[in-house]
Amino acid sequence: MNEKEQLKKAISKIPRVKLVDLPTPLHDCPRFSEAVGGVRVLIKRDDMTGLAFGGNKSRQHEFILGDATAQGANAIIHGAASQSNYSRQLCAACAKLGLKAFIVGKRDLRSQMVGIQGNLLLDHILGADVRLAEDQSKAKKELFEELRKQGYVPYTTDQRKDIVFATVAYTNCALEIHDQLAQLDAKADYVVLCSTSGTQAGLALGGKVLNMGYRTIGFRPSKGGNNEDIISSIASLANEAAEILGLDIRVEEDELENYEDYVGEAYGIVTKEGLDALQLLARTEGILLDPVYVGKAMSGLIDWIRTGKIASGKTVIFVHTGGIPALFAYNKELIEHGGYKIRIAEEE
Ligand SMILES: *Cc1c(COP(=O)(O)O)cnc(C)c1O
16 A cells, blocks of 8 residues: 555544535646746645635544534534634534534624624624633633533534644645646645644645655744744644554654744734735735735745745645635725725716
8 A cells, every 4th residue: 555545544544524625626826926926836725625715624624523423512612713714614514514503702802893794704694603702711611511401412622632633634635735736747845824733734744644845834823932832833743643643754843844924913913915915816816815814824925935935946835724704804904905995986
């Protein structure tokens, strides 16, 4: 059995529910590549996983909800930022599987600024029980007990389990990339993405198992932690997943890169460069990015190409991890950045 078959077989042994349309496309972006100069950029379209505007979390939900349903759960509790992509994709997955989603979102600045908009609007449309809290962990515990009393079998998502499942899920994405590059008769030098954890870990592990020779470069969406610590946590995630999958290979820290250089002021606050990147990709390829995660990572890729950190002639796979609904929760910033105006035909 070759590495590919071995990896496929190992993944197939983990309990999993079917949620997403795989493989997601790998799109060549010639007009964008030309605009940024000299590097071939291919975009792995994980914004097209198919559930409620898609995103990287849907891949891991196949495993986390596989775990939950194997335990007989029928109510899923999750807490994150009010504009969480995870929460929105979870609500969609639960709707598809007939589970009840309970979202305990953070009562954060964005929820106060824009109310029920973007991802938070979709959570409601998707039928979840949505509430916001200052102390999410207390609220989740109380909800868990309340649901148990009501006769539900509740399941609270677990962050560690989640990111390990994300890692496993992204080794599968590496398998897809492997086949898609073969079809294009291309080889990737870099995989660039917005990540701090499982998504990068899985792509690094999968790439190594399949001997694809690319280097993963992650740009974080938030500040905090130094590069060494983050890289070390990504390596240990990859290696935990390797053990679960029964793979002999280990990912070393010096094979990984992860930076916070393009976050700007803070998580969830737009940067001019991120909005420029978002607008450039939209206008050259018709592909949308979000302002919180992927737009900022794309501004990193553009900067690396323009400053020669990624040399011309190289091939980059940029992984689009989703997040598009947040565009609507940031419409004010986008309008201001783009100078968009309502123009009245009769008045011109
Ligand atoms: C969650 C998220 C990420 C980060 O994924 P990790 O696997 O936690 O690194 C990146 N982009 C988007 C759009 C996300 O929602």
